[in-house]
Amino acid sequence: MQYAIKLVEAGGTFVATCRDLPAFNSVGDSVEDALRESVDAIALVLQSYMDDRQPIPVATDKKRGEHWVALPALDVAKVGLYQAMQAKGVRKADLGRMLGMHAPQVDRLLDLTHKSKLEQVESALLQLGYRVNVSVEPIRVRHAA
Known part of the structure; x- marks a missing residue:
């Protein structure tokens, strides 16, 4: 998951x-520095969408002069869990029952500032019929002349 900055x-x-x-x-x-700071800022904005139970905006194509900023894999998985819950009409309480978790544990799975274990988020996604797919890609770095 990446957004054009x-x-x-x-x-x-x-x-x-x-x-x-x-x-x-x-x-x-x-x-x-601005691009590095943008990672946390994107996560904060996405967290506000999740807290307000709003759809996550889809990233559009990058335009000339813009830079891609990608979220860490754990954040992508957590946003994916939120989107899967929205698609399936599953509330936090429902997910908690499915996973045998208390409400604060479920809240942490959907908190982009909490460093959950990726395996926990994967497990929650599996309960909803989704899976995590991770890929590794080279970064194209433009060096200053």
Whole structure:
């Protein structure tokens, strides 16, 4: 899961915005710093969608001059769990019963700031008829001249 981020230099800092996530904004002292900070900012925005029980915005194609920012695998799995629950009409309480978990444990599975074990999220997804698919891809790095 990745979103296209636009960076604009303003007074020695780089301001990041995202067309697909209107509430998103981030800054950094360099391009690399702004992109690194954008990972956490995207997670915070997605968490707000999840907390408000809203659909997760679909990422559109990157436009010229934008940068891809990818979420960590655990965050992708947690967002996927949320989306699977939405698709199946499963509430947190329902998932808790399916997994034999108490409400706070289920809340942590859907909390992007909590470092759950990926296996726990995978188990929850399996209960809903979904699975995690991880891929490893090379990163294309553009070096400054």
